[in-house]
Amino acid sequence: MRSIAASEYVVETEALTLQYGRKFALKDLSLRVPRGRIHAIVGANGAGKSSLFRVLLGFQTPSSGSARILDQSCAQLSPEVRGRIGFVNDEHTMPEWMRIGDVVAMQRRQYPQWDQARFDETAGHFNVLPEQKVAQLSRGERAGINLAMALAQSPELLILDEPTLGLDVVAKRAFLEALMFCNSVDACTIIYCSHQMEEIERVADNLIILERGELKHMSAPDEFCERVSLWVADLPAAAVTALRARPEVLLLQKLDGLVHVLILDRDAQYGEVLTGFGARHVQTMPVSLDRAVNALLTRDHAAPAEEGAGHVRTQW
Template sequence: MSMAIHTERLTKRYGGTEALRGLDLDVPRGSIYAFVGPNGAGKTTAIQTILNLRQPTTGRAEVMGADSRALTHENFQHIGYVSENQRLPEWMTVEEFFDYLRPLYKTWDADLHAELRRQFDLPPGRKVKQLSRGMKMKVALASALVFRPQLLILDEPFTGLDPLVREELIQGLLDRAEGMTIFVSSHDLAEIESFASHVGYLEQGRLRLSEEMAVLAERFREVQVVFEGEAQRPAPWPEDWLPPETSGSMMRFVDTRQDPARWPAAFPTARSIEAQPMTLRAIFVALARSGRKGEQQ
């Protein structure tokens, strides 16, 4: 499968701190890829290194088939980028900002510009500095969509926005998603789960998983085991089961490979064994807790 983003052993160090640790990432073309992980996991560093905004310490990255270290103006004709902390020209009006951008892109679509202006209710004569945070994000997203990029990279675009603005931004994305790859890092897991096709989980600079959303949802299960007496933990504990939580005669754990056939043999004294599917947020929380327990051991 052709990849919109491909990295090999991508590493980034800041002094003695290793923000990225041998990142091997593949983002299929045409996918909506959710890039998730705790604060400080390295998501923004990864995005900035992929776009050559930061130089990698070791390793390499490709964006739309081009080496990231050699990206040119021609390459960026096909790449849109919106960041949580993106700075817009505060002194310009909204329309002056779009007038400034228009000649920079060969594929600028005037009809789409008018459509986005209506959909996002953009005030053309108002100065950017007078806009709310939500309206500024709408301007930033519209400016990244209007030239119809092949790849759109969004770094925490929904942070701090009210639910209505988030919904409007997501709808604006989905309305133009056909034929485009969208790579989005975000903590708004409920929203991402509703539209992402793939997900990657980054923790402490390492990619712990990367797969189709449907596959992830199918293989993760929260398992609850009730015993006749005290909860008994099997030894050795399977590597693909996250560390359990016990309380009296009850044990809960996450099976990351959903293999119900193994459960009765592992818990021969169990009175009952039940499993429930998990939301993306529940999977995220379970992996984060597992990571913290690993650090403490």
């Protein structure tokens, strides 16, 4: 990889660690997120995603290591740098008693670069009126107004932490369309955290996978999918036991009498390996991003007890 100057990163962490007693929320995390595009952070619950955001935004002091955002130490963020960062989380909280027009006016006074036209355009996706009170809005409408206010700040970096959690299909689609339009017309860098892989496939240019506070992978989503292959074969029981111990095997699952084997970083001739284990009717199939990511994340976790002949591992 070519060398990139520090100024070309919106986020840089070096051996970043956040520890609570014996529990690590972040562990020696070294991460560099380049400017531009949409970067998706994924991981199981407890992977460290929200902990990372708290450190980056200066809300949490790390146990050790360093973190920088927009070229400034996260421990000493100036008001000027904070004004260049937009943040939307899954709570979408606003004062229930206030009217939307008043909430927007309050936000507008705090940001000199406020872009009212952008706010109006984004909020227009959600059909919210200025005279409506916050208490009258649905969860999706609140999410839309929060996104509109964040974008109207004209942020250099927009951080979204599970922004579509709990939204219905219509509200989620409006949110994602507004988000992609913003990224297509601006130099705004977006860091997007979600458990919804269909969203990630739709919006993300870069995939960052965290597990137990550590960086496991970073690349374009399609590049990651190319590293994972799915093989379906008729395998004897002894072969299944032997395959599970191999380092390239992410997951095995038995469906309709056939064993599905997810493999990491092996070439297209892996069918010959399976044939060597006594496999019959071997074929390979494409892998979705959802299945590939989940296989990687579940590999190092203890498998639940096997349930007879139904499943080799019951991860799905």
